[in-house]
Amino acid sequence: MKNSSHSYDFLWLGIALFPLLTIAILLPVQPHDYWWYLRLGRDILENGAVPVMDTYSSIQAGQPLVYQHWLSAVLLWLTYKVSGISGTVFLLATLIGLTYALLWALMRQMEIGPRLATLLTLLAGLSGSNNWGARPQLLAYPLFLAVVWLLLKWQEREQKYLWALIPLSFVWANLHGSFILFFILVGLAVVFGAGDRKKLFQVTLFALAVTLINPRGLTLWQSVLETLLSPVSNKFVTEWAPPVNLGWQMNIFFAWLILLVPLAVFARRRPTVLEFSLFILFSWLAFKANRFVIWDLFIIAAFTASLMPDFITKFFDRPVQVKTPTINLGLGAALLLMPLMLLPGFRENLTSESIPSIDPQTPIAATKWLSENPEFSGMMWNDVVFGSYLIYGLPARPVWMDTRFQIIYTPQQVEQYLFVQAAQPGWDSYLEENGINLLFLAKTQPALVEAVKNSSQWCEQYRDDVAFIFSRCEPLP
Numbered sequence: 001m002k003n004s005s006h007s008y009d010f011l012w013l014g015i016a017l018f019p020l021l022t023i024a025i026l027l028p029v030q031p032h033d034y035w036w037y038l039r040l041g042r043d044i045l046e047n048g049a050v051p052v053m054d055t056y057s058s059i060q061a062g063q064p065l066v067y068q069h070w071l072s073a074v075l076l077w078l079t080y081k082v083s084g085i086s087g088t089v090f091l092l093a094t095l096i097g098l099t100y101a102l103l104w105a106l107m108r109q110m111e112i113g114p115r116l117a118t119l120l121t122l123l124a125g126l127s128g129s130n131n132w133g134a135r136p137q138l139l140a141y142p143l144f145l146a147v148v149w150l151l152l153k154w155q156e157r158e159q160k161y162l163w164a165l166i167p168l169s170f171v172w173a174n175l176h177g178s179f180i181l182f183f184i185l186v187g188l189a190v191v192f193g194a195g196d197r198k199k200l201f202q203v204t205l206f207a208l209a210v211t212l213i214n215p216r217g218l219t220l221w222q223s224v225l226e227t228l229l230s231p232v233s234n235k236f237v238t239e240w241a242p243p244v245n246l247g248w249q250m251n252i253f254f255a256w257l258i259l260l261v262p263l264a265v266f267a268r269r270r271p272t273v274l275e276f277s278l279f280i281l282f283s284w285l286a287f288k289a290n291r292f293v294i295w296d297l298f299i300i301a302a303f304t305a306s307l308m309p310d311f312i313t314k315f316f317d318r319p320v321q322v323k324t325p326t327i328n329l330g331l332g333a334a335l336l337l338m339p340l341m342l343l344p345g346f347r348e349n350l351t352s353e354s355i356p357s358i359d360p361q362t363p364i365a366a367t368k369w370l371s372e373n374p375e376f377s378g379m380m381w382n383d384v385v386f387g388s389y390l391i392y393g394l395p396a397r398p399v400w401m402d403t404r405f406q407i408i409y410t411p412q413q414v415e416q417y418l419f420v421q422a423a424q425p426g427w428d429s430y431l432e433e434n435g436i437n438l439l440f441l442a443k444t445q446p447a448l449v450e451a452v453k454n455s456s457q458w459c460e461q462y463r464d465d466v467a468f469i470f471s472r473c474e475p476l477p
Contacts, residue, residue: 005322005325005328006325007322007325007326007328007329007332008114008320008322008325008328009108009114010328010329010332010333011114011328011329011331011332011335012114012115012117012118012332013101013104013114013118013332014331014332014333014334014335014336015118015332015335016100016104016117016118016121016122016125017097017100017101017104017121017335017336018335018336018338018339019122019125019126020096020097020100020121020122020125020126020129021093021096021097021336021339022339022342023125023126023129023132024089024092024093024096024097024129024132024339025089025090025093025339025340025342025343026342026355027092027129027132027133028356028357028358028359028360029085029088029089029134029357029358029359029362030133030134030359031359031361031362031363031385031386031388031389032133032135032385032388032403033133033134033135033388033403034076034088034133034134034135034388035362035388035389035391035392035393036056036387036388036391036392036402036403036404037069037072037073037076037077037135037136038073038076038077038080038392039056039391039392039395040067040069040070040073040077041073041074041075041076041077041078042077042081044070044073044074044077045074045077045078049215050067050070050215050216051065051067052064052065052066052216053065054408055398056391056398056399056402056404057387057398057399057400057401057402057408057409058379058380058398058399058400059400059401059409059413060408060409060413061398063408065407065408066216066219066220066222066223066407067407068176068177068220068223068224068227069136069175069176069177070174070214070215071171071174071175072135072136072139072175072176073136075091075139076088076091076134076136079091084344085344085357085358086343086344086345086346086357088134089343089344089357090340090343092132092134092138093339093343095138095139095141095142096125096132096138096141097336098142099141099142099145100121100124100125102142102145102146102149103121103124103145103298103301103302104117104118104121105149106145106148106149106152106302106305107120107121107301107302107305109149109152110152110302110305110306111305112305112308112313112317113313113316113317114317115316115317116305116308116312116313116316116317117305119316120301120304120305121301123252123256123301124297124298124300124301126249126252127249127250127252127253127256127297128249128293128294128297129249130247130249131293131294136175136176137176137178139175139176140172140175140176140178140179140181141294141298143168143171143172143175143182144178144181144182144185144295144298145298146164146168147165147168147182147185147186148185148278148298148299148302150162150164150165150168151185151186151189151193151274152302154189154193154195154196154200155189155193155194155195155272155274156195157195157196159195159196159199162199162200162203163203165182165186165203165204165207166203166206166207166210167210168182168207169182169207169208169210169211170207170210170211170213173210173211173213173214173220174213174214177223177224177227178295179211179224180224180228181295182207183204183207183208184281185278186200186203186204186207187204188274188277188278188281189274190204191277192273192274192277193273193274194272194273194274227406227407230405230406231411232405232406232409232410232411232414233405233406235411235414236405236411236414236418237405237406238290239289239290239291240289240290240291241289241290242287242288242289242290243286243287243289243290243293250293253286253293253297256300256304257283257300260300260303260304260307263304263307263308263309264307266309266311267306267307267308267309268307268308268309268310268313269306269307271303271306271307272306275302275303275306278299278303279299279300279303282295282296282299282300283296283299283300342355344357360465360466361385361442361444361466362389362466363383363386363389363390363440363442363466363467364389364393365464365466365467366440366462366464366466366467366469367389367390367393367394368393369462369469370394370397370440370462370469371393371394373461376437376438376461376469376471377437377438378435378436378437378438378472378475378476379400379434379435379436379437379438380397380398380399380400380436380437380438380439380440381400381420381431381434381436381438381439381440382399382400382401382439382440382441383421383440383441383442383444383445383467384401384402384403384417385403385442386440386442386467387399387400387401387402387403388402388403390402390440400417400436401413401414401417416430420448421445421447421448422447422448423447423448423450423451427448427451428451428455428457432476435476436472436476437471437472437475437476438469438470438471438472439452439458439468439469439470439471440467440468440469441467441468441469441470442466442467442468443465443466443467443468449468452468452470456473457472457473457474458470458471458472458473459471459472459473
């Protein structure tokens, strides 16, 4: 590989991250998960303990549960408390920038030039951008790439920083349940790697031990395994379903996999057994569930870099003579800093067009109205996505169900929810049998909304462009 100056590398890193940071900052915070994490983080700090039973829903109240993401929830709440949505968006964009900067650096270590590393980083980022939601998984992405980087260094007999796997394991285990991927990575390295396996195995044992330093101890591992095998996740949650080639992000993903075949034919070197095993296993996981696609994209990008034929690397990264390193550094810094002008609170000064920082389908106004009208009391049945914001915005009123499918709810409860949402015959009897006096519905539930409107038992109390609120005309005792 022809060496490039640090300033030239920095410029191309800026080119890679500029569009990714821009997208990350402009993405509105979705209503699905983020808000209940804020409530959890606030509760943990106020009570000085992580909840061990459900207090957010009415149908699972008092049931035991494990919050694998407790530390992420605390970090998200502290960020929001100090700096609001603008600070949250900044944190998320920083995590995206760090993730893809690590991926770019990883590919540079695999002996491809800065331009080609930039192209592959952009492809991986754009294809995975539908997995950039404001939730704890985002905090795990840079940890994943840090582990891959350390293992590839170990593979090259560089063990100076191998001990760093231990704190990475500890932090990851307290941030997100995906820490099991840590042990998949190091497990493959122990079996198929070419470094000092004895040393890595010893470090792995320490890394395994520190995962037990968490609020629930060994129960955390039990919870993660239950999540992976959860019938609710596998049957009802889209991100646990196999991927399909719909949408431009998935088009890139599937096309990339296909293009790896000719790349392998003309590869400048054969992949190592470890590289090949990582690619095979993570691609298998990606074909099993949408949730693993972004992790596979990280591996695919690095695998592509290792395969890249010489004629392609020479075409993209011809030798250059850097005469103005200061200009390169300045341009690179400008590319990294310019997206910050699009943060909420700043972008309003740049354009008269409204760019929402919170998804417009978040039921903020309806929740505020209900909090100001406490006379509409009693058991509430709500849209499941709305449940996340209701947990945060209306803490005094338990939700019926929310998006914590793989944490607390049973398959039967999810099926009953879908039964009511579809307004199947008997939906009204089900609500009556369960003492429901209030309905908090979304406009995305047309069948149920229409059925409720046509029922003499329900009176409309509120509506806006996002939500409906109905109460029983004659409340149940």
